[in-house]
Amino acid sequence: MTDARLTFEDFTPGRRFDLAERTLTADEIVAFAREFDPQPMHLDEEAGRASILGGLAASGWHTSAVMMRMLYEAYIRGSTSEGSPGVDRMEWKRPVLAGDTLGGHCEVLDARASRSRPEIGIVRMRATVTNQRGETVALCEYSNMMRLAEKGADHAHG
């Protein structure tokens, strides 16, 4: 079987992947908050309205987790990703309120070989998450470990 997944070599600086749209419901916001971030503005419409967030608002970590899922669908699922060592910057720029529809894109910032593991490269990416008004709600710069193409493997196993 030919492995048609994206490998390290495919992640050239400037390459862009769109994030499919996804609407966040009040129930999802409250369920995540109950488990991980039970601050009042993430649990209750009225408390959210009284806060600077202006309504029932997703925990920033919830927005990040949803972004992760969008990134998975956009390119990680179809790649040789081996996960991430971390995030350089995660900005929650605007509240994400119940009913908001998120979208956006991500792009390759740069890519380099791993010093310790020759079969792996480190791709730096920037994800920009927007709402239905086109406003940026979250910005994330992170690293993604990607396996290199196995030279000749397609022919050997294809």
Added chain:
Amino acid sequence: MTDARLTFEDFTPGRRFDLAERTLTADEIVAFAREFDPQPMHLDEEAGRASILGGLAASGWHTSAVMMRMLYEAYIRGSTSEGSPGVDRMEWKRPVLAGDTLGGHCEVLDARASRSRPEIGIVRMRATVTNQRGETVALCEYSNMMRLAEKGADHAHG
């Protein structure tokens, strides 16, 4: 009623809060991954063992969400927190495997007044999450908005 919550003034550089221990189960790891990060090493023991993570491993974003809950219990719940504008650095330094017990601490790095909102201060914190062997599994530097004490409010309403 006297408001005994921690306010901006209580967050002096170097002040430290311990994080209560919390064990992550395989079921929790898989449930989070199914929703937000369905990469094989977060869903399946065997796929995890075959990966560089060495076992069924929590998504980094799951570790971050659990850290958030630990921070909530440690000090946010009892404070005038108004949420966070973001994270300067989130490092996932070691795998978090099913059955690992997380703990650790957080500490105040610095604190400054908000330029735009005089009732708010910005506290910069560093959270260090460790496992049962005392190894650091995650490190996070983030900002937390905290309301200042309302001068005289305790006497007026107390």
